[in-house]
Amino acid sequence: MRLLVIEDDALIARSLERALAPLGNTVEVFSTHAEARAALRHDRFDLILLDLGLPDGDGLELLAALRDRGDTTPVLILTARDGIDDRVSGLDLGADDYLAKPFSIAELEARVRALLRRSQQRSDNRLRYGRLCFDPATGAATFDDATLALPRRELLLLEGLLLHAGSIAPREALERRLFGFDEVGSNALEVYVSRLRKRLAGSGLQIRTFRGLGYRLEDAAE
Amino acid sequence: MRLLVIEDDALIARSLERALAPLGNTVEVFSTHAEARAALRHDRFDLILLDLGLPDGDGLELLAALRDRGDTTPVLILTARDGIDDRVSGLDLGADDYLAKPFSIAELEARVRALLRRSQQRSDNRLRYGRLCFDPATGAATFDDATLALPRRELLLLEGLLLHAGSIAPREALERRLFGFDEVGSNALEVYVSRLRKRLAGSGLQIRTFRGLGYRLEDAAE
DNA sequence: CGCCACCTGTCACCAACCTGTCACCTTCCC
DNA sequence: GGGAAGGTGACAGGTTGGTGACAGGTGGCG
Structure with missing residues (x-):
């Protein structure tokens, strides 16, 4: 499985990588909105882990753009904000799950497993x-x-x-x-x-x- | 869509029903483990909302039994406990999503929509x-x-x-x-x-x- | 405020279809 | 052959769905 991690905190990014790669995944990490967009233009992933607090733009916009062009890659949102409204708008824009920092690696793994399991037979939002x-x-x-x-x-x-x-x-x-x-x-x-x-x-x-x-x-x- | 709600708090059960039925769903509510098991024996649902804090048994057991016999009906876990271990074991037992009480109705709807969207082309009691x-x-x-x-x-x-x-x-x-x-x-x-x-x-x-x-x-x- | 356009739920009435019954026929078995 | 069980066409009445019309409601606009 190919995972895309969009996260600007290098420490967190590395720990994500260390947690997920051993499960048999290839993990790509980008720390900016722009890089991630570029990667998504020609690359496909099985799961995207998206930090909403990106340094150069709003992660929700990236998600919306992705869904707008019909991309249904599962997205797991990571964020420090945990206001319910943010969560809802993330989910309604087509995110598949939501994890508020701080989170345990065990929980992250469980959710990633659940999303990958599902993505076998998922359908377009529309x-x-x-x-x-x-x-x-x-x-x-x-x-x-x-x-x-x-x-x-x-x-x-x-x-x-x-x-x-x-x-x-x-x-x-x-x-x-x-x-x-x-x-x-x-x-x-x-x-x-x-x-x-x-x-x-x-x-x-x-x-x-x-x-x-x-x-x-x-x-x-x- | 047919939804099964397993929830012993009548107040919560009713608000779930009121939120979900208008979305075009038929909602069945059971307040005990035993009733729910009985219903699941001959009935199929499109989504199960499962409260882990059942009065007469552990909801996780019900979930495990369901998955053991090959039933893949999506399960959304509802619970007051929000210990990470519970969440993880729920997801690993085959739950599809997890919502900790208290939750907003908007968030519930968003998650139910997301789960139903996915399971569109299943259902097999035919x-x-x-x-x-x-x-x-x-x-x-x-x-x-x-x-x-x-x-x-x-x-x-x-x-x-x-x-x-x-x-x-x-x-x-x-x-x-x-x-x-x-x-x-x-x-x-x-x-x-x-x-x-x-x-x-x-x-x-x-x-x-x-x-x-x-x-x-x-x-x-x- | 008054006017207007439009949305809503109801009703009346019609059409299409479903339902149970009967009459009469066929099939089976002794 | 005779009786019983089953099969089928026809029919009257009931039920369900379809549609035009209408009255009240709502919101925009002058």
Whole structure:
């Protein structure tokens, strides 16, 4: 496994290297944002350990840029800050785990092992179907890269369908997604399905009903 | 998505439910080790949120047992203990992530999203026979990956036959499955067998009658 | 504040489909 | 042949989903 460590504290960087290399990994260390970006442009890694407190830029930006161009390499964030908001934004930007300094080497090893184990079968953050794309991190849906300006409820419905792309989105799940626990006293879901169908006309996609089960987004051809 | 929450603090359990259900999930809550084990024996979930501080047993044992029998359902550990050793052993036993209480709902959501994103293409409690496949979790049947849009009763019948795949499904069991205890006043079962036969025509499968006993799903060749 | 555009949930009504029953037929076994 | 078990087409009624219309709500804007 190839690991990329982005860490400016030489002491920490070396101890990371000493902990991880013996597990059978090749470890590359960079101490600046710029070097790391350059390395990531032509190199692939199995895991990135990213210190948020970089000397020449914000680590979250580097992460965001990585994800923006579709790179799904697992990222483990290392940081001295441990405010919950930072953690959340790191995770929502597509980080896979978070470790606040100081941390024990044993814990680091366990988390690295867990991430590498997972990365065998992971998928892109963004959900795509046909020319449609939905990014759960930002909650935005696009069609051919054009942002879809849908009313909230219709967007929720579309998200729900995309989350189950390729299979049937259970009616109940969609209802909960649109209306939460507010019992909605009528056929509101059908109404929104009907509305969304109109919007999708001509997009090459359609919503198919599975009686008693739910709905599925699929190619109009079928 | 089906989530299993194993948590004995009712307050926390409810807030987990309220946070996660609106994301489109079905949430089952159990407050004891024993109940959770029982549920896991016949049910599959997409994610398990496991409180380590269970009243009637060690959560780590439950996790270990799960992994031992090859179940790879993602597990997110919740716990008040934040000793590093616990965390490490949780991760090494096959947990996928770890959240120490108290945690913010936003962080919980972010982690649940991250885990579910990853496990999108798993879930396997499915019954198969030939090119037929039935997923009890969603209630959907597929034939060569094409979804079969079957009415509920026919689906129940198919499921009943699949449950006894390779052997004879007793008539009585099928009747109970389709109609429950409502005595159904005529040859309804035969009617559904007949309907299902029509659908299976050309599938390479057939339903064979065993007079006085029941029906068996088998290859048409036989 | 008043106007307007738009989003929302509800309803009425329609269409499609599912369901149980019956009548009548076939198959099996003695 | 005769009886019992099973098979199947048709049908009436019920249930579920689809859609246009509408009234109330919300937020922007002058």
